[in-house]
Amino acid sequence: MHDEHEDGGLAQDLKLFRASLERRDLLRLALGASLLPLINCDGDSSEPGDGSCSRIPEETAGPYPGDGSNGPNVLSQSGVVRSDIRSSVGSATGTAEGVPLTVTLTLVDSSNGCTPLSGHAVYLWHCDREGRYSLYSSGVTNQNYLRGVQATDSNGQVTFTTIFPACYSGRWPHIHFEVYPNLASATSAGNKLATSQLALPEDACDAVYATTGYQSSVTNLQRVTLSNDNVFSDGSDSQLATVTGSVSGGYVATLTVAINA
Structure with a gap:
């Protein structure tokens, strides 16, 4: 065979x-x-929380930055480095009233695998529940509340205790912030690495604006959308904060902020 x-x-x-x-x-x-x-x-996640590493868009600081680029500079004020920004510092004694809001930003490096950026500084500011900006708006030019600076911790995080901002005419509810290399450089706008804005989700806005003190925000919110807002209309995926909580217990807003450090 x-x-x-x-x-x-x-x-x-x-x-x-x-x-x-x-x-x-x-x-x-x-x-x-x-x-x-x-x-x-x-492998390692490219960004804490959601695995995304999209660099946050650069946005205008607006007409009320308080960083010396357009009038007053709160960054030179003693006491501006703080976590609770509801009250004014220095000789001013006012406190902003409103629904409590805690804002936590996680700063990461988009050019280095979205690793946390520790030791950087974040300057955060926004309007009060009447839609006014301290240092600029009529009635609060002698106040500097709702403005503060903090250094990021080892996880790249900063947390601010504040109030839920209003919706004023022509803009979606938002919070401004600037990123600096460190606390020592967070003294004027010329040293900043990035400027952007955080958007707040509609469901949380609806709940807050139904409470006392936010009456004008109800009408203003009905006249604007994220898609026609002059800042967020080109896309807000990387700027829309995750918000949890309630009117009675307060809200928590979180956002991962990727910059090219």
Whole structure:
């Protein structure tokens, strides 16, 4: 009884040997491809929280920055480095009333795998529940509340205790912030690395604006949308904060801020 390949001789044996090698190579390639998703799953997340590393858009600081670029500079004021920004500092004694809001920003480096940026400084500011900006608006030019600076911790985070801002005519409810290399450089706008704005979600706004003191915000919110706001109309995915909480217990807004450090 003869082997079915015996009559092919050396030529046939070489042909079969090559075919066997090709099959093994294909199997190795297929196995390697099937493992790639598993390898990626075990890798580091590109950004804390959502795995995204989209650099936050650069936005205008607006006409009321208080950073020396347009009039007063609160950054030179003693006491401006603080977490609770509801009251004014220095000789001013006013306190902004409104529904409590805690804002936590996580600063990450978009040019380095979205690793946390510790030791940077964040200057944050926004309007009060009447839609006024301290230092600028009529009735509060002698106040500097709802403005503050903090250094990011080892996780790249800063947390501010504040109040839910109003919706004033022509703008979606928002919070301004600037990023500086460190606290020592957070003294004037010329040293900043980035400027952007945080948008607040509609459901939280509706709940807050139904409370006392926010009456004008109800009408103003009905006249603007994220899609026609002059800042957020080009896309707000990386600027829309996640907000949890309630009117009675206060709200918490969180946002990961990716910049090119």
